[in-house]
Amino acid sequence: MELHGIYVPLVTPFAEDGEVALGALESLARSVLMEGAAGLVALGTTGEPATLSPEEKWQVVEVCARVCRERGARLIVGAGGSDTRQSAAALEELAQVADAALVPVPPFVRPSQDGVLAHFTYLTEHSPVPLVVYHIPYRTGQALEAGTLRRLCRMPGIVGVKLATGSVDEDTIELMGDLPPDFAVLAGEDAFLAPLLALGATGGILASAHLATAQFVELLEDWDKGNLLHARALGHRLAALARAVFAEPNPAVVKAVLAAQGRIPTPAVRLPLLPASETAAARASACLDALSEGP
Numbered sequence: 001m002e003l004h005g006i007y008v009p010l011v012t013p014f015a016e017d018g019e020v021a022l023g024a025l026e027s028l029a030r031s032v033l034m035e036g037a038a039g040l041v042a043l044g045t046t047g048e049p050a051t052l053s054p055e056e057k058w059q060v061v062e063v064c065a066r067v068c069r070e071r072g073a074r075l076i077v078g079a080g081g082s083d084t085r086q087s088a089a090a091l092e093e094l095a096q097v098a099d100a101a102l103v104p105v106p107p108f109v110r111p112s113q114d115g116v117l118a119h120f121t122y123l124t125e126h127s128p129v130p131l132v133v134y135h136i137p138y139r140t141g142q143a144l145e146a147g148t149l150r151r152l153c154r155m156p157g158i159v160g161v162k163l164a165t166g167s168v169d170e171d172t173i174e175l176m177g178d179l180p181p182d183f184a185v186l187a188g189e190d191a192f193l194a195p196l197l198a199l200g201a202t203g204g205i206l207a208s209a210h211l212a213t214a215q216f217v218e219l220l221e222d223w224d225k226g227n228l229l230h231a232r233a234l235g236h237r238l239a240a241l242a243r244a245v246f247a248e249p250n251p252a253v254v255k256a257v258l259a260a261q262g263r264i265p266t267p268a269v270r271l272p273l274l275p276a277s278e279t280a281a282a283r284a285s286a287c288l289d290a291l292s293e294g295p
């Protein structure tokens, strides 16, 4: 399975009464796919899955699966956590609905490097769908050595990594310089999309892409076609938007802007997240305005 493109990790919109607004989710899903996204991610960090009941999670997945099927787009579903057996059980439920699962490096427990490898070996043996490793050490608390990352990339059943390490360091450069064929690196930290594309990433899973889907797609196309001067200018503008979107805990700012645009009914996030400040939302909107003026 080849992963290429911009994937939007959908927010979970909430109605005034606090319930999941499934109609708004469906419209949002359709709109980002119409703007050129290659697919959706349901239950990524941006979807606030930690605060959703099992029934709500399933409703979200069903809506996203239906829209992706209709539009011939890919669906990646976030699944898995700290416990290997429970993670495998969650993956088993994705058999008929997802093209791949986005599985975090096990958070909080801090196993050894061999423990991480054993976790993913077990999951690949039990999962009905291919896995994308979600490497985000600032959330999981789990660093990965370069050798561990290399072994994960070569594990059958793992088709990609969502790289969100917050830097382009020596390990990143080593990894990207020696990728197995058909293995995808997707940028998972929005401000780092442009440098990772320069190193060979084939796309990204990016919350900011809700707000400027077509421009993120354009940046990827620039790299694919070799339009480097345009890519550099656009990359800087999108990085400015990404920094504004992540000025407060994700997905508060994305939701504030989407609500102001009338694309979701409220900017509400569930506790312990708090709604975005007006200042943060205004900054992100200003970056969007600057983006629409074009490079």
Ligand SMILES: O=C(O)C1=N[C@H](C(=O)O)C[C@H](O)C1
Pocket: 009, 041, 043, 044, 045, 046, 047, 136, 164, 188, 189, 190, 205, 206, 207, 208, 250
């Ligand atoms: O939802 C996701 O998956 C993403 N998670 C990252 C995070 O919130 O740290 C950011 C990325 O844009 C998408």
